[in-house]
Amino acid sequence: MSLSIYQRHLEDIPTQYIFLKLLRPPIYVIELSNNQVIAVCYYKDGSSKRHQVNDDFSNRRMVITDLLKAVQALAYLLLKFPKHPFAISAFAVVNVSKELADRLPMIEIKAIREAIWAASTQAKRRIISTTVSYQGQLISQ
Numbered sequence: 001m002s003l004s005i006y007q008r009h010l011e012d013i014p015t016q017y018i019f020l021k022l023l024r025p026p027i028y029v030i031e032l033s034n035n036q037v038i039a040v041c042y043y044k045d046g047s048s049k050r051h052q053v054n055d056d057f058s059n060r061r062m063v064i065t066d067l068l069k070a071v072q073a074l075a076y077l078l079l080k081f082p083k084h085p086f087a088i089s090a091f092a093v094v095n096v097s098k099e100l101a102d103r104l105p106m107i108e109i110k111a112i113r114e115a116i117w118a119a120s121t122q123a124k125r126r127i128i129s130t131t132v133s134y135q136g137q138l139i140s141q
Contacts (some may be wrong), residue, residue: 003046005029006135012138013091014129022079026090028078032112033098037073041081041090051080063096063104064111074119080124089126092116095133104134113140 008029013020019031024044035058040050053076057069064070084090094112096104109132120127132140 005008005032006042006044006046006121009042009091009093012080012093012131017129020089023088026081026084028081028092029088030077030092030094030116031075032094032096034058034060037070037077039081040076045078049081051077051098053077061101063098063100063108064115067115069110070111070115071118071122074115075122078119078123078125083125089128090120092120092127092130093133094130095136097135099135104132104139109140 006027009029010021010024026044027042029040029042035056036052036054037050038050040048042048053073055069055073057064057066057073059065094116096112112132113130116127116130131138
């Protein structure tokens with residue numbers, strides 16, 4: 001089951017990373033909801049690891065209200081996953097599962113992308129591409 005999920009996400013990676021796709025990097029599938037971050041890391045061999053972090057970084061209208069707390073929670077979460085031995089870059093797929101009144105505005109998409117980038121830098125992981133979706137529908141690549 002995990003191998004098919006990995007393949008599906010690998011196929012959705014933007015075409016400019018075609019060479020990196022050949023190396024079959026790990027893929028982080030991160031789900032943001034109300035003050036909760038759940039991440040599953042899928043590996044090329046079909047294995048996966050799942051971790052969850054709870055922190056006070058959102059409210060009922062916005063996914064990220066405190067960027068610093070969100071970055072800390074994401075960095076802590078990324079540190080729970082083993083680092084790739086050859087420092088190969090990874091991809092992140094972020095799904096906002098929480099229902100918002102105004103859907104997901106562009107400013108929040110930008111905040112999510114910045115939080116992932118800052119958290120990966122803090123955790124010394126290289127995430128080079130982040131795809132954002134809202135309740136399973138792709139918004140930004």
